[in-house]
Amino acid sequence: MYRYDQYDHQIVKERVAQYRDQVRRRLSNELAEDEFRILRLQNGLYMQRHAYMLRIAVPYGLLSAPQVRKFAHIARKYDRGYGHFTTRQNIQFNWIKLEESPDILAELATVEMHAIQTSGNCIRNITSDELAGVAADEVIDPRPYAEILREWSTFHPEFAYLPRKFKIAINGSEEDRAATAVHDIGLAMARNPAGDIGFRVMVGGGMGRTPIIGSVIREFLPWQHALTYLEAILRVYNQHGRRDNIYKARIKILVKAIGAEEFARQVEAEWIDIKDGPGTLTVEELQRVAQYFTAPAYETLPATDTGFETRKAEDKAFANWIKRNVKAHKVAGYAAVILSLKKTGVPPGDLTADQLDFVADLSERYSFGEVRVTHEQNLVLADVKQSELFALWQEAKAQGLATPNIGLLTDIICCPGGDFCSLANAKSIPIAQAIAEKFDNIDFQHDIGDIELNISGCINACGHHHIGNIGILGVDKDGAEWYQVSIGGAQGNNTSIGKIIGPSFSAHQMPAVIERLLDVYVKQRTEDERFIDTVQRIGVAPFKEFVYATPILLDQPHGEDACV
Amino acid sequence: MPVSNSEIIKNRAVVADDWTVLRLSEGDTADSVTIPAGKVILPLAVWQARRTELQGRTPLGVWLNSDAQADAIKDDLEQFEVIGINFPIFTDGRGYSIAFNLRTRYGYAGELRAIGDVLRDQLFYMQRVGFNAFAVRADKNIHDALKGLTDFSEKYQASWDEKTPLFRRVQRQPVTQD
Ligand code: HEM
Ligand code: SF4
Numbered sequence A: 001m002y003r004y005d006q007y008d009h010q011i012v013k014e015r016v017a018q019y020r021d022q023v024r025r026r027l028s029n030e031l032a033e034d035e036f037r038i039l040r041l042q043n044g045l046y047m048q049r050h051a052y053m054l055r056i057a058v059p060y061g062l063l064s065a066p067q068v069r070k071f072a073h074i075a076r077k078y079d080r081g082y083g084h085f086t087t088r089q090n091i092q093f094n095w096i097k098l099e100e101s102p103d104i105l106a107e108l109a110t111v112e113m114h115a116i117q118t119s120g121n122c123i124r125n126i127t128s129d130e131l132a133g134v135a136a137d138e139v140i141d142p143r144p145y146a147e148i149l150r151e152w153s154t155f156h157p158e159f160a161y162l163p164r165k166f167k168i169a170i171n172g173s174e175e176d177r178a179a180t181a182v183h184d185i186g187l188a189m190a191r192n193p194a195g196d197i198g199f200r201v202m203v204g205g206g207m208g209r210t211p212i213i214g215s216v217i218r219e220f221l222p223w224q225h226a227l228t229y230l231e232a233i234l235r236v237y238n239q240h241g242r243r244d245n246i247y248k249a250r251i252k253i254l255v256k257a258i259g260a261e262e263f264a265r266q267v268e269a270e271w272i273d274i275k276d277g278p279g280t281l282t283v284e285e286l287q288r289v290a291q292y293f294t295a296p297a298y299e300t301l302p303a304t305d306t307g308f309e310t311r312k313a314e315d316k317a318f319a320n321w322i323k324r325n326v327k328a329h330k331v332a333g334y335a336a337v338i339l340s341l342k343k344t345g346v347p348p349g350d351l352t353a354d355q356l357d358f359v360a361d362l363s364e365r366y367s368f369g370e371v372r373v374t375h376e377q378n379l380v381l382a383d384v385k386q387s388e389l390f391a392l393w394q395e396a397k398a399q400g401l402a403t404p405n406i407g408l409l410t411d412i413i414c415c416p417g418g419d420f421c422s423l424a425n426a427k428s429i430p431i432a433q434a435i436a437e438k439f440d441n442i443d444f445q446h447d448i449g450d451i452e453l454n455i456s457g458c459i460n461a462c463g464h465h466h467i468g469n470i471g472i473l474g475v476d477k478d479g480a481e482w483y484q485v486s487i488g489g490a491q492g493n494n495t496s497i498g499k500i501i502g503p504s505f506s507a508h509q510m511p512a513v514i515e516r517l518l519d520v521y522v523k524q525r526t527e528d529e530r531f532i533d534t535v536q537r538i539g540v541a542p543f544k545e546f547v548y549a550t551p552i553l554l555d556q557p558h559g560e561d562a563c564v
Numbered sequence B: 001m002p003v004s005n006s007e008i009i010k011n012r013a014v015v016a017d018d019w020t021v022l023r024l025s026e027g028d029t030a031d032s033v034t035i036p037a038g039k040v041i042l043p044l045a046v047w048q049a050r051r052t053e054l055q056g057r058t059p060l061g062v063w064l065n066s067d068a069q070a071d072a073i074k075d076d077l078e079q080f081e082v083i084g085i086n087f088p089i090f091t092d093g094r095g096y097s098i099a100f101n102l103r104t105r106y107g108y109a110g111e112l113r114a115i116g117d118v119l120r121d122q123l124f125y126m127q128r129v130g131f132n133a134f135a136v137r138a139d140k141n142i143h144d145a146l147k148g149l150t151d152f153s154e155k156y157q158a159s160w161d162e163k164t165p166l167f168r169r170v171q172r173q174p175v176t177q178d
Helices: A006-027 A033-041 A065-078 A098-110 A143-153 A223-240 A251-258 A260-271 A283-293 A306-314 A316-325 A353-366 A386-398 A429-438 A442-448 A507-524 A531-538 A541-549 B044-049 B094-105 B120-129 B142-150
Strands: A045-047 A052-056 A062-064 A082-085 A091-096 A168-171 A185-191 A197-203 A215-222 A326-328 A334-339 A350-352 A370-373 A379-385 A453-456 A470-477 A480-487 B007-010 B013-016 B020-022 B040-043 B060-064 B082-087 B111-116
Touching: A006 A033, A006 A098, A033 A045, A052 A098, A062 A065, A065 A082, A065 A091, A065 A098, A065 A353, A065 A370, A082 A353, A091 A098, A143 A168, A143 A223, A143 A283, A185 A223, A197 A223, A215 A223, A215 A260, A223 A251, A223 A260, A223 B094, A251 A260, A306 A316, A306 A386, A316 A326, A316 A334, A316 A386, A316 A442, A334 A353, A334 A386, A350 A353, A353 A370, A353 A379, A353 A386, A379 A386, A429 A453, A429 A507, A442 A507, A470 A507, A480 A507, A507 A531, A507 A541, A531 A541, B007 B142, B013 B142, B040 B044, B044 B060, B060 B111, B082 B094, B094 B111, B094 B120, B120 B142
Parallel strands: A168 A185, A453 A470, B020 B040, B040 B060, B060 B082, B082 B111
Antiparallel strands: A045 A052, A052 A091, A062 A370, A082 A091, A082 A350, A185 A197, A197 A215, A326 A334, A334 A379, A370 A379, A470 A480, B007 B013
């Protein structure tokens, strides 16, 4: 994992001092709220429904055990005892006092962390594949490039006041696990026929009000040119992106308006002057950064561990967990474990301070002291010996972190919604909870198989509803909370945007709506066909017909909303 | 209506300023506005409309609004002693790219002045892309704003002020924290 050198330390330390003084000036009214707002947002501090929320950067989702322990400490000392992992691989704390925020940043700096550019109209935290470096299907390890991009984008003087937020994702495996197609820039690492390493560059993807899948503007960009080429993209966007209308300010609107070809032409024209300039990456720099991402001290192990195989055969619950929560590893005898943060009854992505401490311990005992965050709001221990999976499972289970539901119905992606977010049109956490309660049965979930259910509390799409196989969007109708349902969305190599099935539903109807969608699937599926494949084969119509065929009776109220 | 601030930050010091920034008021047009005598920084539109009349007048300055492009004056750079870039609001970041292109792409070497909604917490970035003068918003303390220029002592990426990125400039080595 990347470790700060004296320069990283210095920059983060100076940031803390700068921010502390900004807070001081705000509190003494030297800074107006309008002036301060932008500054605090670039430090991840939002004003939310009840309190300030602090979003801490987890660069490309990688954490060390001491960093996770620091979160636990922050949760206890400055918050109400828990944190919330997000679809951007970051962590958020919901109950922060402005006066204490500089102290939190100072504490974070001691473990090489910060909240720089986790919000605001600048280049946000770079996201990547949570299995980077260990995935069996990896082509090139994206982590060194992600770190190089992190440094380059940190306090980039020209791009701190862009028309809108700017998100970059990078993926290095055959399977896209970083949702690159719905980012402002999506980089897919590849080799050209000569074997050189580079990127396929996609721009203009995004969700929100206008969901768009990114366009490829360059099939192959040699890695040395990553920074100068991105600089050119950002410069074109900075000057030509719309600033008159916040809803049209993302780069996706610019790319759509002028066309991907014309956009690419302008980028190339901008690039020509800086290509091969000092921003060109060097082999030395790549090596410097890459040395932090070398393999840990793996043991030489047999490809399969017999004790593990026996346990799996004997214990169905363990086998279920292995099937869903354990992923193939490129080193023989090892596996990557996904700790589910989706236990029924808990808001998706939430972890208590004690659980954070526990995860830190677990990672030290089983996985070289490293933890990763997934954009599905789960955690990963990436380097676990097969022979230790059983012991790890038992411990994780005791802490509620081993629900065998990864990729299943209750592994719901869910934004904070109306419970916390001031932009929400509707609550989303209670909807996730009501659905999870109704379909808590693990055998049923395993029978349904791979399915992605994503929920956002408003059109901003923080819960990725557009790319959920089933997407739920909170909408406001005459001041009441309603939910619009879409199906057929997908992430990964065949990213697609879901189609809305029809009029929206009330909160208590939602579990029944999901049940009906699943009924259609179960009836229509061919053997081994996943939900998404059935939707793609038979289309939206049969689902729509069945869901709306008869009224949904409200005999089974669910969740908090049921009593209102 | 001519606006003149008596002090600006220039080359990292607060100095007296004897330039006048000409802004068109309602009813003014670029063709007809009266250009005051003395050191004046003209709106781009006035320069473009009255180029023949103004050519050869020295000293002269021009200012670009944030929606302009650096290439609008790329062939006239030697005419100006000052080029201003206006920030209609401090969150409008286009001026940073204009400045960068004026300096690096078109080689402008004279005074590059940020005008408009110019505040302390943006100055560090502004100087990085090429501004060397700042007409800080009149209701703010200019001596306080001066501190904004030194918020950071290091930077990762190259820009106009620092021609080489950190990775080419220094030997970077892991450190253990005490
Ligand atoms: C603090 C509460 C939050 C606020 C006020 C907020 C605000 C927004 C806004 C305004 C947008 C739309 C931006 C645009 O399309 O231009 C957006 C999009 C998004 N936010 Fe949030 N957000 C919040 C929390 C979150 C959380 C908790 C997550 C992760 C779980 C998240 C991840 C995202 C993602 C992935 C998008 C989609 C961006 C895209 O690709 O179009 N946000 N958010
Ligand atoms: S989708 Fe809407 S409600 Fe949910 S976190 Fe984002 S802005 Fe808030």
